[in-house]
Amino acid sequence: xxxxxxxxxxxxxxxxxxxxxxxxxxxxxSVVHGVSFSVMAGECVVLGGPSGVGKSSILKMVSGxxxxxEGRILVADGERVVDVARAAPREILDLxxxxxxxxxxxxxVIPRVAALDIVAAAAQEAGxxxxxxxxxxxxxxxxxxxxxxxxRLPPATFSGGEQxxxxxxxGFAGAHRLLVLDEPTASLDADNREAVIELIxxxxxxxxxxxxxxxxxxxxxxxxDRIVDVSRFSDREAA
Amino acid sequence: xTARPYNFAYLDEQTKRMIRRAILKAIAIPGYQVPFASRxxxxxxxxxxxxxxxxxxxxxxxxxxxxxxxGADDTTNAVSIRAFFAKTADVATTTDTTQATIIQTxxxxxxxxxxxxxxLVYQVPIPEPLRFLEPRETETRTMHALAEYGVMHVKLxxxxxxxxxxxxxxxxxxxxxDRYIMDPSPIPKFDNPKLDDCPALQLFxxxxxxxIYAIPxxxxxxSLDFEDHPFExxxxxxxxxxxxxxxxxxxxxxxxxxxxxMFVCSDTDYCEKRRAAKxxxxxx
Amino acid sequence: xxxxLLSVRGLCKRYxxxxxxxxxxxxxxxGEALAIVGxxxxxxxxxxxxxxxxxxxxxxxxxxRMRDGAARALSSLSEAERRALMRTDWGFVHQDASRGLRxxxxxxxxxxxxxMAIGDRHYGRIRAAALDWLARVEIAAQRVDxxxxxxxxxxxxxxxIARNLVTGPRLVFMDEPTGGLDVSVQAxxxxxxxxxxxxxxxxxxxxxxxxxxxxxxxxRMLVMKQGEVIESGLxxxxxxxxxxxxxxxxxxxxxxx
Numbered sequence: 001x002x003x004x005x006x007x008x009x010x011x012x013x014x015x016x017x018x019x020x021x022x023x024x025x026x027x028x029x030s031v032v033h034g035v036s037f038s039v040m041a042g043e044c045v046v047l048g049g050p051s052g053v054g055k056s057s058i059l060k061m062v063s064g065x066x067x068x069x070e071g072r073i074l075v076a077d078g079e080r081v082v083d084v085a086r087a088a089p090r091e092i093l094d095l096x097x098x099x100x101x102x103x104x105x106x107x108x109v110i111p112r113v114a115a116l117d118i119v120a121a122a123a124q125e126a127g128x129x130x131x132x133x134x135x136x137x138x139x140x141x142x143x144x145x146x147x148x149x150x151x152r153l154p155p156a157t158f159s160g161g162e163q164x165x166x167x168x169x170x171g172f173a174g175a176h177r178l179l180v181l182d183e184p185t186a187s188l189d190a191d192n193r194e195a196v197i198e199l200i201x202x203x204x205x206x207x208x209x210x211x212x213x214x215x216x217x218x219x220x221x222x223x224x225d226r227i228v229d230v231s232r233f234s235d236r237e238a239a
Numbered sequence: 240x241t242a243r244p245y246n247f248a249y250l251d252e253q254t255k256r257m258i259r260r261a262i263l264k265a266i267a268i269p270g271y272q273v274p275f276a277s278r279x280x281x282x283x284x285x286x287x288x289x290x291x292x293x294x295x296x297x298x299x300x301x302x303x304x305x306x307x308x309x310g311a312d313d314t315t316n317a318v319s320i321r322a323f324f325a326k327t328a329d330v331a332t333t334t335d336t337t338q339a340t341i342i343q344t345x346x347x348x349x350x351x352x353x354x355x356x357x358x359l360v361y362q363v364p365i366p367e368p369l370r371f372l373e374p375r376e377t378e379t380r381t382m383h384a385l386a387e388y389g390v391m392h393v394k395l396x397x398x399x400x401x402x403x404x405x406x407x408x409x410x411x412x413x414x415x416x417d418r419y420i421m422d423p424s425p426i427p428k429f430d431n432p433k434l435d436d437c438p439a440l441q442l443f444x445x446x447x448x449x450x451i452y453a454i455p456x457x458x459x460x461x462s463l464d465f466e467d468h469p470f471e472x473x474x475x476x477x478x479x480x481x482x483x484x485x486x487x488x489x490x491x492x493x494x495x496x497x498x499x500x501m502f503v504c505s506d507t508d509y510c511e512k513r514r515a516a517k518x519x520x521x522x523x
Numbered sequence: 524x525x526x527x528l529l530s531v532r533g534l535c536k537r538y539x540x541x542x543x544x545x546x547x548x549x550x551x552x553x554g555e556a557l558a559i560v561g562x563x564x565x566x567x568x569x570x571x572x573x574x575x576x577x578x579x580x581x582x583x584x585x586x587x588r589m590r591d592g593a594a595r596a597l598s599s600l601s602e603a604e605r606r607a608l609m610r611t612d613w614g615f616v617h618q619d620a621s622r623g624l625r626x627x628x629x630x631x632x633x634x635x636x637x638x639m640a641i642g643d644r645h646y647g648r649i650r651a652a653a654l655d656w657l658a659r660v661e662i663a664a665q666r667v668d669x670x671x672x673x674x675x676x677x678x679x680x681x682x683x684i685a686r687n688l689v690t691g692p693r694l695v696f697m698d699e700p701t702g703g704l705d706v707s708v709q710a711x712x713x714x715x716x717x718x719x720x721x722x723x724x725x726x727x728x729x730x731x732x733x734x735x736x737x738x739x740x741x742x743r744m745l746v747m748k749q750g751e752v753i754e755s756g757l758x759x760x761x762x763x764x765x766x767x768x769x770x771x772x773x774x775x776x777x778x779x780x
Contacts, residue, residue, distance in 0.1 A: 022768035023775060064757060066764040089743050089757045090552060110717075110739060111710040121721070372625065385603045389610075389640025393625075393632045396639065399646050400629055400668045465646040 004076050009178045009209040010039040010062065015071035015085075017057055018235075030235035031057050035071065037228045039178065044200060044210035044223050049230040055213045056182055058230065061085070062211060063102045063180050064092040075100060075178065097125050101176030105183040107167035109156050116141065116151040119169045126174030133173075140169040144195050160187040168196055172203070179203065181212035185219055197222050248295040248328040254278055258296035258451070262442060265453035270415030271383070272366050277449040287320060287345060288446030290362035294343050297358060297442075298324065303331045305339035310347040310488065310505035317345070336508050346409070348430040350487045350509040353439035355456060361424045363445040366452065368412045368422040388420050391463055399468055408473070413462045415454055420463070428462070429473040429488045435460040477502040482513035526588055528553045528726050529694060534573050534583035536566075542750040543569040547583070549745060549755065553693065556720055556727040558737035558758060560773070561747035567730045568698060570747070574728065575615055575696045576605055590693070610640055614687030614695040618702045620679035623686070624671045630657060630682055631667040637690045656685040660715060677708035681715065688719065695720075697729045701736060713739055734777050738762055746770050 004011055015035035021027045032054040039045045047055040060066035061084070062073055068085035075082050077099050082091060084100075096102075113121075119137035120130075128136060141151055144165040155163045164187045171179065181200075185193045193216070200210060200223050214220040220227070246252070254276075261275035280288040298304065304324055308316035312334040320343060321332050333339050336351040343360040353359060369379045372390045382388070391412055398406040411428035414420050423434060424443060434441065434454060441454040454460060464470040478485045480501040487509055489502040504510035527550035536544040543566045551557055559567045572578040574585055576597050585597040590612060600608065609615070617623040624633055631653040638649050654664055660681040671679045680700065687695060700716065701709040717740055720727055731737055737744055737758055744761045746754040746769065754767040765771045 019764075020766070022771050060763070065759050067756075067760060067766060089760075090555070092757060093742055110714070112714045372628070381602070381606075385606060387606065387640065389636055392639040392644070393628055393636050396632050396635055396646060396649065397629060400631055400650070464644075466644045467647050 004074055004081055007041040008038055009041055009076050010211060011072075011074040012037050012058070012062070013072040013074070015058065015061060015073065016069040017054070017061060017066065018069050032230065032233045033070075033235060035230070035233040039209040039211050041177070041207045041209050042204050043225040044204060044212060046220055046224040046227045047211070047213050047230050048220075048227045049234065051215075053230050053234040053236055055230050059102075059180050059182050059211065059213060063096065063100055097174070098127070099176055100178045100180060101171050101174055102180040103168050103171030103182065103184045105164075105186055106160075107155060107163040107170075109154075109163065111156060112154055114152045115146065115155050115158075115166045118155070118166055119173050122170045122173040126176070136173060137169065140172055141166070143199065144169055145192055161189060161192060164188060165192060168199070172199055177208050179208060179210050179212075181210060181214075183213050183215060185214065185216060193219055245327045247300075248298050248324065249281075250278065250292065250295045255296040258292055261451045262293065262296065262453060265442070265451050266440070266455050268419070269455055269458050270419030270421040270452060272421075272450040272452045274449055275451050277446045280446065281323075282319070284447035285364065287316060287343070287362040289444030289448075289451070290343050290345070290360050290446075291320060291323070291444075292446060293360045293442050293444035293451060294324065294341060295328075297360075298328055298330060298341055300328070300330065302340045303333050303338055305333050305336060305342045305508075306344075307342065307347060307349070307506075307508075308345040310349075310490075311507045313507065334508050335512075336506075346425045346427075347488070347505060348426055348433045350484075350504070350506040351512075353437060355438040357439040359437075359439050359441045361426075361441065361443045363422070363424040363443045363450070364447070365410075366422060366443065366445040366448050366450040368410075368420055383419060386418065388414075391420055392465070395463060395465065395468075399465070405464065405468055405470075411462055411470075413460050415460050416458050417461075421452060423460075427473065427488055428470075431460070431462045431470070432472060475502065479504045479510060479513075482510045482517065484510070484513055525553070526594065527551055528555075528588050529574070529728075530584075530586040530594075531574055532584045532586070534570065534585065535581045536569055536573055536578065537581055542566075544573060544580075545750045547752055549752070551694075551726055551728065553726055554724040555743065556725075556729060556741040558741035558744045559728065559730045559747060560732060560734060560737050560744060562732060562773075564749070565747040566750040567732075567747050569750075571696055571698055571728060571730045575613070576609075577615075587694075610637055611690045612692050612694065614692045616680075616683055616687055616695065616697040616700050618699040620671070620676070620683045623683040624679060626672045627670050629668045629670050630662065630674075633671065633682060633686050634689050637686065641690065652689060653685075656689055657682075659719070660685045661711070675708075677704055677712060680704065680712055684715070684719070688723065688725075691723065692725070694726045694728075697727060699731055700729065701731075701733070716740055734762060734774065746773065 013036050016033035017031040019029040021029060035058060047058060049055055057066055061068045064084050073084040075084055075095060082095055116137050119140055120133040123133035123136045146165050155166050168184050185196050258275060261273045265273045280291055282288060306317045306321040308314040324330055325332055336349045341358050345362045367379055369382055373379050395405050409427045410422050410425045411431050412420055413423055413431055436457055438456050440456055443452045462470040475489050479489060480503050482504060484504055488505045490505045491500055492503055493500050529551040532548050534544055534547040547570055559570060561567045573580045586594050587597060588594050631650055634653040634656050635649040638652060643649050654667055657664055657667055662678055662681055671682050701712050729740055741758045744758040745752045748769045754761055754770045762774055765774050
């Protein structure tokens with residue numbers, strides 16, 4: 001396992017992904033190949049390129065949600081380096097708890113669980129005790145300007161923006177050093193986008209690294225330290 | 240003497256040996272239900288065929304037999320069985336507990352303490368204490384083999400939940416020699432303490448269910464309970480109307496149609512003896 | 524990292540000419556929930572019963588790490604040890620709650636039975652534990668003396684869960700725990716299971732044909748077809764990026780509400 005340089009949180013090397021569509025007679029859908037880039041501590045790397053080029057697929061491979069085709073996805077875990085492309089499920093789960101956090105574009109709603117509990121659970125997963133988790137959850141929801149009246153309610157009936165704020169809070173509830181964000185602000189208004197931008201800046205200052213997709217150019221400009229244009233790795237026709 | 244048309248005590252000798260082997264096994268494993276090949280008897284199931292077979296296997300010409308039914312020597316069941324053995328074995332019979340060598344009983348233990356020269360034979364309807372909660376024989380046998388008795392306390396728990404106290408007043412389960420849990424037959428729980436450390440041999444026969452079990456003399460028998468609901472001996476608020484006893488099990492007798500009732504010793508022999516002693520005192 | 528809690532190796536079971544389970548192997552960690560999904564006839568329930576020791580395998584081995592740390596092959600346990608294991612360190616939640624409950628014993632008695640089986644002899648404490656668990660599975664306290672024959676299907680299932688968890692088992696087997704229940708009742712039950720698995724750090728093996736249940740409850744998933752595991756991995760990975768043809772078919776067949 002090659003060593004990462006100090007402060008290198010993520011190194012993607014020659015990553016490739018092809019989908020085999022067995023339901024369509026095994027048609028092969030090549031997405032990306034030869035993807036290589038790094039994310040250092042304290043920086044936000046944004047994946048750029050038009051819609052459908054494979055940005056989301058790269059994010060999902062980094063968090064282990066998609067299987068990598070070829071290549072390596074090296075993540076720093078203290079002194080160790082883990083290759084997500086080859087890691088056992090148990091290892092990936094462990095990484096997700098402590099090292100690699102993620103925020104998807106939409107909240108996956110489960111019935112009956114209150115917004116505060118969703119965020120507190122994420123904090124607890126990452127190691128905080130019960131009391132601390134709830135306090136942290138409350139602080140995050142407050143930062144993201146979610147009305148307190150909604151904290152004890154399950155998000156199923158929230159608006160898209162309210163749900164997404166719960167989603168963002170959940171992603172930021174732990175102490176992950178690497179955060180993977182897939183269009184986290186797409187459904188938020190200007191004020192709430194501002195809150196997320198501030199959160200990202202704070203975390204960067206604390207040494208966290210970000211790998212993100214932002215379609216909104218303003219947000220991108222505020223937050224991105226580097227942009228990796230995925231279209232040069234893409235096998236896809238732009239959508 | 241008339242020629243007896245029956246073998247001594249009705250059963251053939253091989254059958255008696257089979258039953259004696261079962262009895263020996265039962266004595267060797269206190270409280271364990273030994274299966275035996277229960278025979279057709281000249282009384283229907285449910286009328287004491289198990290007890291009769293055990294008595295028939297152990298009785299000899301010199302024995303003195305007492306038979307009681309709910310403590311009384313003079314009820315139908317007791318009278319019939321006593322007559323049965325008088326006819327088929329020509330043995331002496333008695334109503335006096337102290338004179339008997341074998342006492343066959345339905346649902347009571349005599350008040351008079353027993354000696355090491357005596358054998359008490361119980362008539363048992365359902366030998367399996369776990370049956371009410373577990374209908375499968377295969378399962379209850381495994382539970383006894385592995386001493387899985389949690390379910391017995393479930394029954395007692397249910398009693399307390401439903402009635403506030405352990406409401407089982409007869410056939411109260413007990414643990415024998417710290418191992419097997421047994422059903423002592425439908426004797427009142429009042430009698431359970433008498434089973435413990437008893438000098439006499441206690442044999443249990445279930446004819447319909449084909450099981451024999453035993454409590455050897457001086458064996459530890461502990462009735463089940465909870466720490467916070469310990470086993471309590473039944474106490475009566477009254478004394479026996481006839482003999483004044485306060486330490487015996489009393490039957491409640493309705494005497495009129497206005498709710499009048501009186502309490503009388505269930506053990507008729509015990510009561511009579513006490514009355515006789517009183518009369519003697521008075522006469523002297 | 525510590526040895527797995529449960530190790531299944533080469534488990535096989537044939538019924539005549541039919542391979543119900545063909546050379547199945549997997550490991551389960553402490554606190555990990557594993558879903559076994561497949562359609563009817565896939566062998567998933569047979570596999571569950573083989574692992575739980577309810578069925579005898581034709582070949583293969585199941586090794587469990589006991590509380591004292593010793594790894595024991597299930598086949599080497601005596602009948603007494605196996606039954607004791609089922610009552611204390613393991614739980615089994617049946618699809619049909621009446622198979623896992625004493626229907627004519629009160630709820631309190633049902634929950635308390637395991638405690639009484641391991642030697643608890645204090646009525647007050649047993650009852651308190653039963654009431655505590657009824658609260659945890661959201662059954663009203665005043666139903667404690669009612670038998671489950673008077674309960675609804677969802678309540679029976681929740682009672683079955685309480686009865687299994689009262690001795691703090693480390694591994695729970697579940698066979699279609701939400702099968703046959705109304706949707707709202709399912710949601711409540713799943714939420715309860717999810718919370719209990721997390722709070723108690725339970726390892727669980729959950730057989731289900733419902734992919735949504737698998738996604739909600741499990742970390743990892745095995746997909747079975749005709750007695751074989753045709754795909755396995757992280758639950759979200761298998762559902763979002765299915766590799767095997769059959770898995771792709773399963774995932775694409777599910778209607779979203």
